[in-house]
Amino acid sequence: MSKAEIIDIEQAVDRLEQEVPNYRVPVVDLIAVQSQDPYKVLVATILSARTRDETTAGAAARLFARAPDLDTLARLSEEELAKLIRPVGFFRAKAGYLARLPAALTAKFRGKIPATVEELVQLPGVGRKTANLVVAVAFERPAICVDTHVHRIMNIWGYVNTTTPEATEKALRAKLPQPYWRRINSLLVAFGQEICRPVGPHCDRCPLAQLCPRLGVRPRKPPAPRPPMSAAPGGTSLRLASWNVNGLRAIAKKGFAELAGELDADLLAIQEIKAHPDQLPAEARALPGYQAFWLPAKRKGYSGVAIYSRLEPLKVLYGMGQEEKYEQEGRVLTMEFADFFLVNAYLPNAQPELARLPFKLDFCRHFQQFCENLATQKNVVVCGDLNVAHREIDLARPQENQQSPGFSPAERAWLDGFLANGFTDTFRLFNQEGGNYTWWSYRGGARQRNVGWRIDYFCIDSAGRRRVREAGIRPEIMGSDHCPVTLTLG
Ligand code: SF4
Numbered sequence: 001m002s003k004a005e006i007i008d009i010e011q012a013v014d015r016l017e018q019e020v021p022n023y024r025v026p027v028v029d030l031i032a033v034q035s036q037d038p039y040k041v042l043v044a045t046i047l048s049a050r051t052r053d054e055t056t057a058g059a060a061a062r063l064f065a066r067a068p069d070l071d072t073l074a075r076l077s078e079e080e081l082a083k084l085i086r087p088v089g090f091f092r093a094k095a096g097y098l099a100r101l102p103a104a105l106t107a108k109f110r111g112k113i114p115a116t117v118e119e120l121v122q123l124p125g126v127g128r129k130t131a132n133l134v135v136a137v138a139f140e141r142p143a144i145c146v147d148t149h150v151h152r153i154m155n156i157w158g159y160v161n162t163t164t165p166e167a168t169e170k171a172l173r174a175k176l177p178q179p180y181w182r183r184i185n186s187l188l189v190a191f192g193q194e195i196c197r198p199v200g201p202h203c204d205r206c207p208l209a210q211l212c213p214r215l216g217v218r219p220r221k222p223p224a225p226r227p228p229m230s231a232a233p234g235g236t237s238l239r240l241a242s243w244n245v246n247g248l249r250a251i252a253k254k255g256f257a258e259l260a261g262e263l264d265a266d267l268l269a270i271q272e273i274k275a276h277p278d279q280l281p282a283e284a285r286a287l288p289g290y291q292a293f294w295l296p297a298k299r300k301g302y303s304g305v306a307i308y309s310r311l312e313p314l315k316v317l318y319g320m321g322q323e324e325k326y327e328q329e330g331r332v333l334t335m336e337f338a339d340f341f342l343v344n345a346y347l348p349n350a351q352p353e354l355a356r357l358p359f360k361l362d363f364c365r366h367f368q369q370f371c372e373n374l375a376t377q378k379n380v381v382v383c384g385d386l387n388v389a390h391r392e393i394d395l396a397r398p399q400e401n402q403q404s405p406g407f408s409p410a411e412r413a414w415l416d417g418f419l420a421n422g423f424t425d426t427f428r429l430f431n432q433e434g435g436n437y438t439w440w441s442y443r444g445g446a447r448q449r450n451v452g453w454r455i456d457y458f459c460i461d462s463a464g465r466r467r468v469r470e471a472g473i474r475p476e477i478m479g480s481d482h483c484p485v486t487l488t489l490g
Contacts, residue, residue, distance in 0.1 A: 009177075017187070043073075045134055046097055049130070051088040054472040062085070081095035087436075128146075145184075240342070257288075262477060265486070270306050271346035277296070295318050298328045340380065350406065364411075372422065380461045382460070394455075
């Protein structure tokens with residue numbers, strides 16, 4: 001098929017409708033699906049401007065925990081709002097908008113979220129893009145939200161020829177068939193984040209490669225040939241998730257199967273299962289579509305790891321092949337696939353007063369050797385609760401915790417060495433900001449106040465780095481004192 005200078009929009013949208021369900025959903029759509037609440041969609045949309053989805057999701061979860069509706073929002077000061085939503089982009093300005101929002105809604109719209117673009121743009125912090133998105137997503141009415149992805153991709157496709165998002169919105173209102181209006185933003189945001197990226201779009205694996213005129217696109221240098229990646233059944237990328245569930249029997253009562261369904265991972269590694277498989281309810285022992293592999297601790301009700309897998313492994317390694325004292329706590333479970341190993345680890349806690357630090361450091365040395373040996377054979381993905389925050393930005397209160405278990409100099413030095421010797425902390429490939437945590441104490445409302453630690457990781461060996469497409473944290477997923485972390489490989 002020869003490429004025209006203007007994309008066939010119907011074919012393009014049809015193909016994206018089939019393709020995009022394999023990508024991550026933009027966070028505002030996710031909040032709409034979860035809550036169907038115009039207040040939450042409006043607030044999340046204000047937070048999401050110039051902010052990564054993962055960061056927006058975390059800030060929205062913290063904010064909605066304190067302010068589930070307009071009345072409770074009105075009771076928070078601008079300063080409290082700033083603390084809750086940090087580190088979203090321009091958090092101070094956004095805190096000001098949110099502080100003024102309840103009064104503006106009361107004064108102009110009798111305390112209700114209005115459903116038209118013209119009304120919404122009268123609210124603080126709401127421009128046309130935000131207003132269109134709220135109308136389309138929260139009220140399911142025709143509206144075209146043009147953000148940078150929609151503006152950029154529509155011009156690449158030759159469907160519009162414009163220089164600003166405002167001009168693109170006007171042009172699309174004139175020519176885009178109305179049935180596409182509401183969906184086009186979600187489709188192109190997901191597509192723009194995953195395939196048609198602003199820098200180096202993946203034309204080499206794009207489902208629209210035969211349709212797209214690629215106007216103004218500098219082709220990305222195709223990656224060097226490499227052995228085929230183990231792919232998810234029917235998919236092109238592989239999604240992994242890791243979660244310390246802090247007791248599988250406890251979390252099973254909180255809807256673990258649904259929470260695992262939200263993660264939609266091809267490989268879901270869990271830690272601290274605190275149970276033998278025969279002690280588990282059926283819905284936790286077997287998730288639909290997965291095979292489960294277990295490594296419980298000898299002692300019942302303690303430690304233990306497991307992996308739910310949609311892929312058939314070549315081999316499963318239970319433990320590290322070390323002496324009994326390192327193996328009896330069920331801490332390291334490894335699956336081998338054609339082109340990589342997945343190592344699921346729950347590293348020991350150093351304990352108060354660092355009472356168990358010598359054991360932990362011995363364990364970590366064996367663990368590092370184990371991972372490095374595997375990396376001589378093929379790519380290695382290491383995930384799990386490593387029970388160490390790496391740097392000061394990885395916990396909320398570094399000064400008070402210099403000698404605490406999980407942040408002691410010896411534990412940090414070990415992780416420094418692990419990372420310096422060839423493993424990469426994948427989350428930091430994408431995010432250099434503080435305020436991103438994976439564990440919060442149950443005490444003192446720590447999670448609500450985001451006084452947390454980042455101690456759960458996905459790491460990959462240096463040769464595997466180029467396969468990393470995404471690494472994130474899902475603080476909005478509750479059920480444990482840890483939240484899941486994710487990794488997507490291409
Ligand atoms: S990735 Fe390339 S081929 Fe696909 S839509 Fe973008 S520019 Fe076109």
